[in-house]
Amino acid sequence: MRPEVMGDMRHRLLRVVTTLLLPTSFVMAAGGHECCLAAALNPPAASTIIGTIPSPVVTTPTTQNFPAPSSLQVVHWWTSDGERRAVSVLINKLAEQNIQWRDAAIPGGAGIGAGKVLKSMVLAGNAPEVTQLNGVIFGEWSDLGLLLELDRVATQGSWQKLLFPTVWSLVNNHGHVVAAPLGIHRINxxxxxxxxxxxxxxxxxxxxxxxxxxxxxxxxxxxxxxxxxxxxxxxxxxxxxxxxxxxxxxxxxxxxxxxxxxxxxxxxxxxxxxxxxxxxxxxxxxxxxxxxxxxxxxxxxxxxxxxxxxxxxxxxxxxxxxxxxxxxxxxxxxxxxxxxxYSIDTLAMFAGDYSHQPAQEVLAQLMMSPAVQADYNRFKGTISVWRTPDLNRMDRCSTNSWRTFSKGAASQAxxxxxxxxxxxxxxxxxxxxxxxxxxxxxxxxxxxxxxxxxxxxxxxxxxxxx
Missing domain, CATH: 3.40.190.10 (Periplasmic binding protein-like II)
Incomplete structure (x- = not known):
């Protein structure tokens, strides 16, 4: 990325990060206790966290769609036993395409630590190619022009037809698809x-x-x-x-x-x-x-x-x-x-200089494939983001989750x-x-x-x- 572009990106991101990390003013208005959120302003250094979780064994690539090995660094917070089993599905499918998943797993429930480390990495000019991002924060990152738009992948894969409306709406920002979905959690x-x-x-x-x-x-x-x-x-x-x-x-x-x-x-x-x-x-x-x-x-x-x-x-x-x-x-x-x-698992791609776009698009395609949707969600405990998944591969808990989510927005929170x-x-x-x-x-x-x-x-x- 050109230095002047990188500098402008840092300047814009700094404004957003400052906004995201300034809860103190209205917490004080609510009666003080700035200490309640002080920890959020002082994340540990990325170098002390990334790589502390061992990566699962990756299978040997069986096909080669790229002329030379490619790799994607992925920041996420899937570090428990069940989560690592789910992540290994993605790692192995990428390996079959001769793409290496470079794991940057950040321990910490609900992604609190990962979010802080991600912001630090981007501000330092070391944005990963892929990151786990959940929810409405997509819009904030996308509005900065940082996220790769996946419109072509979504159109070719008929995502709008396949996805639940709630999921389709979530991954869209101003008419562009800015993330790839994986699964839907039921929390209650x-x-x-x-x-x-x-x-x-x-x-x-x-x-x-x-x-x-x-x-x-x-x-x-x-x-x-x-x-x-x-x-x-x-x-x-x-x-x-x-x-x-x-x-x-x-x-x-x-x-x-x-x-x-x-x-x-x-x-x-x-x-x-x-x-x-x-x-x-x-x-x-x-x-x-x-x-x-x-x-x-x-x-x-x-x-x-x-x-x-x-x-x-x-x-x-x-x-x-x-x-x-x-x-x-x-x-x-x-x-x-x-x-x-509900909470929806999603991955977003940082555009950078677009040199990783082919590999990033392959990952997005794989995430929406029938095999990944079935296996990832079976290991993760989630249900597929597809409107019509294979119910025969779901246990009783997942079937109840899918039926309830399928009722539509009036039943969703x-x-x-x-x-x-x-x-x-x-x-x-x-x-x-x-x-x-x-x-x-x-x-x-x-x-x-x-x-x-x-x-x-x-x-x-x-x-x-x-």
């Missing part, structure tokens, strides 16, 4: 240890009254009812799930897409906060900050009976040799059986935590305040609601969807 899942439930003669709860009864019975049996971490994104994931359970997707969107101060002032939010606090009594004491994989282990080994989390947990259980309806079961979180709280609903600044501010309430019992439900209202009011009109 209740996982349970089948051996424990069978021993106690219980079935998974479908209402919160039933949940309380089941949890009480588990406590009496000396079993922790609900596994949970105090890590910010995990607490916020539970919070957004409870919000969906409270009043469905319409009110959920008022909260996290519109970020409406009126919605945050609604009595329903107070009820959500009360439910969140009540659930603490059913969690391990104290609730410590643990990676989601460790929390999942506590359910798998019987220390806890239930876990509310996205279906990446199912992919992890499968990687450990556990199977649906044998060692673990899955159900919708009480009150959400008809709804789908975009995840706040996983960047489907709003910008990074808004997500971080709401998540930090929810964690503060969750971890500090001195903060009342009413005080937390007032602070969330203040955050919503302090946001720019554009962030609120006005």
């Amino acid at each position: 899942n209740l996982y349970y240890n089948t051996a424990i439930f069978k021993r106690l003669g219980m079935t998974p709860p479908t209402s919160w009254d039933e949940f309380d009864q089941v949890a009480t019975r588990l406590q009496q049996a000396g079993i922790t009812p609900l596994a949970q971490s105090s890590e910010t994104w995990q607490v916020a994931t539970l919070f957004e799930t409870l919000a969906l359970s409270e009043s469905g997707p319409a009110y959920y969107r008022q909260l996290f897409v519109d970020v409406s101060p009126k919605a945050f002032a609604d009595p329903r939010l107070l009820h959500i906060l009360k439910r969140l606090r009540k659930l603490r009594q059913f969690m391990p004491q104290p609730v410590t900050e643990r990676p989601w994989t460790e929390v999942a282990h506590s359910l798998a080994d019987g220390r806890a009976a239930m876990f509310i989390m996205g279906d990446w947990v199912k992919g992890e259980f499968n990687a450990w040799g556990l199977n649906v309806d044998q060692q673990f079961g899955c159900a919708a979180v009480p009150g959400t059986a008809d709804y789908h709280l 975009p995840s706040l935590v996983h960047r489907m609903a709003t910008d990074e600044t808004t997500k971080d501010a709401i998540s930090a305040e929810v964690r503060r309430f969750f971890t500090d019992e001195r903060v009342s439900e009413l005080e937390a609601q007032q602070r969330l209202i203040s955050i919503a009011r302090a946001l720019p009109h554009t962030a609120r969807g006005d």
Whole structure:
């Protein structure tokens, strides 16, 4: 890339990164606690993180579509056992085309660490060829002119016809396709240890009254009812799930897409906060900050009976040799059986000097191929982004997820935590305040609601969807 182009790109990116990493002003307006987001402003150096996760074994290339070996550096946060199995599908398919996947896996749930490292790499002039990007942030990167447009690949592959409308809309920005989709996660899942439930003669709860009864019975049996971490994104994931359970997707969107101060002032939010606090009594004491994989282990080994989390947990259980309806079961979180709280896995390509465009387009084509859609999603725990996938290759959990998502937008809710609903600044501010309430019992439900209202009011009109 020419130095003058690179300099202009850095200047424009700096403006956007500054915007993305300045939540302090309105957090202060909500009552201080700049420290809640200070860690987001000080990411570890990329050199200390990238490459710490070993790459899966790559198969020997079987075909050669390029005159010389090509490679793509890929920044992502798929580092757990199940996630690595899914990534290996892409690595091996690329290898068959004589394209090397240069792994830059950044540990950290919800992509928090990866996002910071990515921005540092781009500002330093070392943008990767491919990056995992989720949600509305596509538009911010694309508007800078940094992302490769995949219109030709999408047209040749009939993506608009194949994809769910929600997915097609997500990967488009101002009429151009700027990312390639992989799979759809359902987040509002209740996982349970089948051996424990069978021993106690219980079935998974479908209402919160039933949940309380089941949890009480588990406590009496000396079993922790609900596994949970105090890590910010995990607490916020539970919070957004409870919000969906409270009043469905319409009110959920008022909260996290519109970020409406009126919605945050609604009595329903107070009820959500009360439910969140009540659930603490059913969690391990104290609730410590643990990676989601460790929390999942506590359910798998019987220390806890239930876990509310996205279906990446199912992919992890499968990687450990556990199977649906044998060692673990899955159900919708009480009150959400008809709804789908979703996050969509996607990869975007940095245009750079366009020298990697052929290889990048091959990757995009492979991601939408029947083989990758089937195998990646089977390992990841997700469902295909295709409207009509092969249902025979899905387990019960995935089939229920696909049927619910297929109902359309009225049943779908975009995840706040996983960047489907709003910008990074808004997500971080709401998540930090929810964690503060969750971890500090001195903060009342009413005080937390007032602070969330203040955050919503302090946001720019554009962030609120006005």
